[in-house]
Amino acid sequence: MSKAFASSLDTKNFAIIDGYAKAVSVLSRFHTPLCSISGGSDSDIVLDVIQNVDEKKKVRYFWIDTGLEYRATKEHLNDLEKKYGIEIERIKACKPIPICCKEYGQPFLSKYVSEQIMRLQMHEFQWEDKPLPELLEKYPNCKIALQWWCNAYYSPENGVVKMSRFSIGRNRWLKEFMMANPPDFKISNKCCEYAKKKPAKLLIQKYDADLEIIGVRKAEGGIRSASYKTCFSESKSKGCNSYRPVFWYTDSDKKAYEEFYGIQHSRCYTEYGLKRTGCVGCPYNPRVTEELEIIRKHEPKLYTAAQNIFGDSYAYTRKYRAFQKMMKKKTKENTNA
Numbered sequence: 077m078s079k080a081f082a083s084s085l086d087t088k089n090f091a092i093i094d095g096y097a098k099a100v101s102v103l104s105r106f107h108t109p110l111c112s113i114s115g116g117s118d119s120d121i122v123l124d125v126i127q128n129v130d131e132k133k134k135v136r137y138f139w140i141d142t143g144l145e146y147r148a149t150k151e152h153l154n155d156l157e158k159k160y161g162i163e164i165e166r167i168k169a170c171k172p173i174p175i176c177c178k179e180y181g182q183p184f185l186s187k188y189v190s191e192q193i194m195r196l197q198m199h200e201f202q203w204e205d206k207p208l209p210e211l212l213e214k215y216p217n218c219k220i221a222l223q224w225w226c227n228a229y230y231s232p233e234n235g236v237v238k239m240s241r242f243s244i245g246r247n248r249w250l251k252e253f254m255m256a257n258p259p260d261f262k263i264s265n266k267c268c269e270y271a272k273k274k275p276a277k278l279l280i281q282k283y284d285a286d287l288e289i290i291g292v293r294k295a296e297g298g299i300r301s302a303s304y305k306t307c308f309s310e311s312k313s314k315g316c317n318s319y320r321p322v323f324w325y326t327d328s329d330k331k332a333y334e335e336f337y338g339i340q341h342s343r344c345y346t347e348y349g350l351k352r353t354g355c356v357g358c359p360y361n362p363r364v365t366e367e368l369e370i371i372r373k374h375e376p377k378l379y380t381a382a383q384n385i386f387g388d389s390y391a392y393t394r395k396y397r398a399f400q401k402m403m404k405k406k407t408k409e410n411t412n413a
């Protein structure tokens with residue numbers, strides 16, 4: 077039994093013990109693992125687990141500089157290197173976030189919503205409330221986004237069929253809001269692709285990696301964790317497999333790990349009081365307003381940068397939230413009348 081696995085037994089926490097057993101087993105099967113370090117709290121635990129089980133020192137570590145990163149995160153990476161005696165390779169984004177937003181558009185609400193709006197904008201959509209078959213005829217190469225817009229899909233056998241998943245209806249009154257206030261700036265989901273996904277893919281190719289280790293937890297919620305069913309996914313094309321060592325950790329398992337192994341997180345958590353880190357001021361964060369207040373206080377230059385890069389999206393989101401409130405009030409009044 078390895079030293080690390082033995083020490084995990086002392087925690088008496090099943091998720092931690094099971095996680096260590098899995099980590100030992102997964103690492104033994106791969107030759108060139110790459111571990112993504114974000115500087116966030118989940119990533120800190122992943123790094124600690126991997127360091128404790130990687131007896132042959134075969135795991136490489138990397139961090140992607142998206143072009144919009146906290147100073148505290150960069151300092152934390154230096155601390156992690158010292159603590160574990162490792163090197164964390166700093167990778168530049170294929171296109172940093174500020175350039176992506178300028179070139180393709182700003183993220184708004186969520187990845188899926190941004191992608192559909194981007195497609196509609198590319199076809200010069202007029203934000204009109206018409207039946208799906210009519211819109212499909214007018215904008216023939218924009219089927220998925222039009223389905224999203226119409227909350228429906230079309231089949232020759234059944235005609236127009238209502239759908240609730242992947243539809244604009246999942247964001248209450250967004251369609252009504254957009255028809256009344258068409259966006260006058262470009263919206264896009266491209267910055268995740270060029271600042272995060274592509275640089276990681278290129279690194280996997282460079283090292284011919286057979287395993288990518290990432291810090292995703294099921295309990296974190298959101299589209300990122302929802303896109304995985306379990307802690308390991310085998311590559312379909314015999315390429316790089318994906319492993320998430322803390323996937324099954326609940327918030328209390330995470331706390332238990334931090335206390336037992338004495339994990340120190342970055343100043344983003346301990347000093348700034350942020351609940352999560354990532355790209356500074358990302359408009360997908362539903363609590364971005366609170367986050368921006370914290371950024372203004374602790375990293376004022378980054379606050380100004382975020383306002384310059386995402387300012388249109390922040391303003392549009394505020395307007396949408398006010399619209400939602402107004403519609404809610406109106407609906408309530410009509411019901412009570």
Ligand code: SF4
Pocket residue numbers: 142173183265267268269271272354355356357358359360
């Ligand atoms: S997380 Fe947000 S800011 Fe960061 S790359 Fe993705 S959309 Fe852009």
